[in-house]
Every structure is written in C-alpha cells, then in structure tokens.
Amino acid sequence: MSYIDVKGLNYSYTKKKKVLKDINFTINKGDWVAVLGHNGSGKSTLAKALVGLIEPSVGSVEVDGLELNQDTVYEIRKKIGIVFQNPDNQFVGVTVRDDIAFGMENLAVPREEMLKRIDFFSKKVQMEKYLDKEPSQLSGGQKQRVAIAGILAMQTDIIIFDEATSMLDPFSREDLMNYIKKLHEEGLTIIMITHDINEALLADKMLILKSGEVFAYDDSQVLMRDKEVFVNSFLELPVALEIANFLSKDKYSDIKEKLWEYVSMK
Numbered sequence: 001m002s003y004i005d006v007k008g009l010n011y012s013y014t015k016k017k018k019v020l021k022d023i024n025f026t027i028n029k030g031d032w033v034a035v036l037g038h039n040g041s042g043k044s045t046l047a048k049a050l051v052g053l054i055e056p057s058v059g060s061v062e063v064d065g066l067e068l069n070q071d072t073v074y075e076i077r078k079k080i081g082i083v084f085q086n087p088d089n090q091f092v093g094v095t096v097r098d099d100i101a102f103g104m105e106n107l108a109v110p111r112e113e114m115l116k117r118i119d120f121f122s123k124k125v126q127m128e129k130y131l132d133k134e135p136s137q138l139s140g141g142q143k144q145r146v147a148i149a150g151i152l153a154m155q156t157d158i159i160i161f162d163e164a165t166s167m168l169d170p171f172s173r174e175d176l177m178n179y180i181k182k183l184h185e186e187g188l189t190i191i192m193i194t195h196d197i198n199e200a201l202l203a204d205k206m207l208i209l210k211s212g213e214v215f216a217y218d219d220s221q222v223l224m225r226d227k228e229v230f231v232n233s234f235l236e237l238p239v240a241l242e243i244a245n246f247l248s249k250d251k252y253s254d255i256k257e258k259l260w261e262y263v264s265m266k
C-alpha cells in the first residue's frame, strides 16, 4: 500500500488561474522524492496541500491510509513535518529555544524529552549558542537552520523540505544533507522541493511539475538519462548529463558510461 496517495488534485487561489491541475502520484514509505519544476509551477502549493494548509477544490490526499480532511488534519500533521521556503514565515516564539520547541509542544512531547531534543537538534544545526536569542536577530540561513531543527525534533515519519537548504552556506548544507541521508537510511520518507539538481540527484525518485501538472515522475536514475525531460520542463541539466550528451560520438561511449556511473553515485 502506498504511504502517500494523491488523487486528481486541483487547486486555484483565484478564479482565473488553476495552479494545480489533476495531480496524481503515490509515494511509498521510506522513499526520497525530489520535487522539481520552474518558478510558479506549483511546488509549494502542492506541499501545502499535502499538509492540509490549503483545501483542494477537487481531489484527495491520503497519508498512511487516512484521507486528509478537517477531522484528520491534526492526526496527519503528527506524521508530516514541513520546512517552508521562507524562514520568516515560520517563527512564533520569543526565543530560538521556543521556536525549536513549538512543533514538539503540539505533539505533546514530554518536557524532559523535549529538552533533550532541543539540545541535540540545536547542536545538529550548529545553533546551540543562539538558544536564548530572539529569532528576529538571526540571519536568513540561521533562521532556516532553527526551522529545520524544530522540524527534525518532531521526529515525524515524513518531512517536506521546501527549498529549505537554499539559504544555507555550503558547509551547513552538506552537514544537513548528510544527516538527512542518515535519516533516510533509517526509514524517513522525504519530499524535497529543490532547484538544486545535485540535491535532487540524491533522491530515489523525481517528480517534475510543469505549469501545475505532473510532467514526469519516475526513478531518478531513469529521468537522469532523459535530457528532453529537463529541457522541456525548463530545468537545469545535471553537469554530467550535459557532458555525456556532448560526448555523443561512439568512440566516447566508455567515457559516457563512466559519467552515468558518476552521476548515479549517491
């Protein structure tokens, strides 16, 4: 049985324009899915629909066998954590500590356990020295790290990252990606919205949106070999794919195979 099941999802913010058009896909428990698509293709809107922040005009979302609606939304939010694109939108507390605690409070995590997790996850994102600071005093990247710590601390089965690493410096990003890889190995289901093709290459599957529709959804290994998919959905090509395409003559076929190997390495 699929873990997340999206059927015939449609959504419009205004009467004029449909933002999500008949979206259908399923995600299995433990999958890592990268969601790609040009600006305005509907990625963040889809993420909001998955956690019940917007209600589809037509269609349904099912998580772990539960259909998302007003009665189940609380239950479903215990299973899915989300880090939003803009860190300014996710702060509610007076201090960084309050902010990391916020999601756990909603899950009624016992206080002792909560303190342990605040300690562990603030260190994980190198923000342990800022716990008593006001979130408004932080840089964009630091805010994003606090938001990530808060979501990781909830220890949900699924996490959606909506361009969550775009504000991080290369070192923080690599650190976080390594930790996410570890969580994935332990069974976390990951939905990672990203413009960074290298980040997307870490995923088992890629879901590519184009103008509110699912343009492609397949194993990353399969999609990575298809230049047309990337070109037609206005996405950057993985460098190795670009080079491999360039080396299209037969005498280079060995190099081409090597490059496929390289690009497929996780």
Ligand SMILES: Nc1ncnc2c1ncn2[C@@H]1O[C@H](COP(=O)(O)OP(=O)(O)OP(=O)(O)O)[C@@H](O)[C@H]1O
Pocket: 013, 014, 019, 037, 038, 039, 040, 041, 042, 043, 044, 045, 046, 085
């Ligand atoms: N609150 C809103 N009210 C009206 N229209 C909106 C709203 N939020 C998004 N839209 C529109 O919906 C469409 C999809 O937006 P969405 O934010 O889901 O795209 P995205 O793929 O996440 O883009 P980006 O890569 O820039 O983050 C866009 O045309 C956008 O202008």
Ligand SMILES: [Mg+2]
Pocket: 043, 044, 045, 085, 162
């Ligand atoms: Mg977005």
